[in-house]
Amino acid sequence: MPKLGYTAAQIRAAEAPLLAKGVPLMIRAAQALADHVTSVLPEPSASRVLVLAGAGDNGGDACWAASFLAEAGVQVNVVPVMGRLSPEPEAGARESGARILTEAKPVDAAQLVADADVIIDGMLGIGAGGTAAGGSPALRGTARDWALAVHAALTENPHPLVIAVDLPSGIDPDSGEVAEPEAVIPADLTVTFIGIKAGCLQGEGAKLAGKVWLEPIGASQHLLGVPPAVTVS
Template identity: 45%
Template structure:
């Protein structure tokens, strides 16, 4: 499996975005398909009936991927709840999610709100922080506190399954390094276009869980560059 750096991924995406190709929609559709399959797997989510998905959404395109996926999941009959943890929200993604029936939770900076939402959820989508951060990968409030709450539930074996969107929030997409222990360990990481090198090395390798690649149409572009990691 080859692992690529964030700059390599962005460079591969650039001509497709300039041509107006719907890369985010492709990513979101693939993400929704993976999550839908997991929700139907009794080994991942025991029991039957309505499934609840909790989205941890940051400010960037990573949050947009999750919101459009949330819209697709809500349209398929799942209950979708959203905690907006960034300074802003992807407006088109949020509108699509709400139109499909997703619920944007109030007071996302309140620990009790996060705890109650996590206890209701069968699965959490971690889209608080993607590959766009160029400075520290450390999570900021309120995402930092939200991750802390869910990690506490995991220690008590009460946390839902976690699917990371592109990369687990808080790991460096190139090196797999972490700034601190405020990283939500994923059961599955759904990554887009190309596997990020940080999912294959450093602490990120252990934190990513099973890595699933969604093709968004940039494979030929990445094939022309040397990956950062070959495994």
């Protein structure tokens, strides 16, 4: 069965009617993500998950997933890679027992990676859009510093499984192009929502996304009749 890939703009258009109605798409995405993480942990209560969370919706998905994982007994560390988190998801993670490492620095990445069984990459999603549409999907500032440090740490210690939220942070969601390969964390699994991002099916993005798993979260029907940007057999 061919895989259909959609642009960031197409995904945003598909989710807009549901968001306008107050449908909790972020919670649905986070629960699906947490379920995938739990499924690869042999014993959740003895497992450790490192969450790299940005300040936008992608980081919100990751923080809510952290809260669900903590409630399941997983030891969860959340790093606010941009120095802040979305307030409500952060509060949910804290209340559930996840640790928010506000003082952590990129120099700590090697130890955090070594201590983790799973790393969740929730730094940057489709919010910036693709380059061709005027977006800027490359990581910058402290998020870039964290990506570089974690990438390097994984080169030395490839033990933790990496799960990307929607798409690996730093790849172009539309073309799959990568401005700085060392600042992208290669994923073993990408859990994507509503529709597969075109950038996960082509270019360098296809190599970095690992296995791509689509979670419709009750919104994929809004892509019916929408011509995909890319089709991969």
